[in-house]
Amino acid sequence: MRKNGSSWWWLLATNSTRYVPRRSTSPARRVVTHLFECQMPGYRGWRWAVTVARVPRSKQVTVCETVLLPGPDALVPPEWVPWHDRLQPGDLGVGDVMVTSGDDDRLVPGYLLSDDPAVEDVGWELGLGRSRVMSKEGRQETAQRWYDGDSGPDAPIAVAAPAAARCRSCGFYLPLAGSLRQAFGACGNIYAPDDGRVVSAEHGSGAHSEVLGEQPRTEVEELPTVYDDSEVDAVAVSRGAGSVETGEPAEPYGHG
Known part of the structure; x- marks a missing residue:
């Protein structure tokens, strides 16, 4: 052929x-x-x-x-990832700038207002507000991410904390404004690991303000007193050589 x-x-x-x-x-x-x-x-x-x-x-x-x-054993490059999916949380560093897409589903134009009471303020004046605010979808996505992460009730530090030590009842808990107020707030305890971070109301830690339980007292066995200095014993002593009576006049030293 x-x-x-x-x-x-x-x-x-x-x-x-x-x-x-x-x-x-x-x-x-x-x-x-x-x-x-x-x-x-x-x-x-x-x-x-x-x-x-x-x-x-x-x-x-x-x-x-x-x-x-x-073939099945071929050396191939990793699967291509679209540009808008390559940036992961935590990748943005000091000096980096991230451009937000104009059609981001998490944002809506500010003039459309929102269903968030914190945004729909009666004192809103056109031109003085933000150009875009978070949409309902964006807030729900954020709330779910916070709740499922290290700020939620299933975080290791929250599971290890006492059952009553929940952020909702902590004096250092600062609730957020708007629709997220019922579920999230910021921690204001300088000694807590989550200080300055957004935490769930069901989150918890050992730095709760109401953890005031007294430390258990350990009884110390009292040993018998070896020497008791609270009692005074009268002891008779003899007059030593060169001693004088208190009633005798003092010797003149020429100071008079």
């Missing part, structure tokens, strides 16, 4: 390929795809796919196409 097409002959003429037996596929009648293992450096596991065809009653085979395809 005569094979037409330079790609076919190039594959056979070079030592960079090896035929993969019993790996041919037939997408249609008289059309078959042969696979050749690529042995060039850097292409481990890749295969050349050569599709050939033959018209009825003809002895000539025509090369339709050749393409390099990855």
Whole structure:
């Protein structure tokens, strides 16, 4: 048989390929795809796919196409991630600027107001407010993320805290404004791990303001007194040599 097409002959003429037996596929009648293992450096596991065809009653085979395809063990790059999905929480550093999309579902134009009572203030004046505010969808997404994260009731520090030590009843708990007020607030206890962070009302820690339980007292065994200095014993002593009576006049020293 005569094979037409330079790609076919190039594959056979070079030592960079090896035929993969019993790996041919037939997408249609008289059309078959042969696979050749690529042995060039850097292409481990890749295969050349050569599709050939033959018209009825003809002895000539025509090369339709050749393409390099990855096999099961091929070294391939990681799956492509869209640009708007590549940034993850915590990636933004000092000096970085993140551009917010104009059609972000978490935001709505400020002139449309919102269903949040904190936004729908009676003193709202056109032109003095923010250009965009969080939409209901954005607030729900934020609340769920906070609740499921380290600020929620299932955080390790909250699980280990006493059952009564919930942020809702803590004096250092500062509720947020608006619709999130019922579920979230900021921690204002300088000694708490969550100081300055938004926490759930059901969150908790050992730094709760009402954890005032007295420390258990340990009884100390009183040992017998070795020497009691609270009592005075009268002891008689003899007069020493050179001592004088208190009633005798003092000797003159010439000061008078």
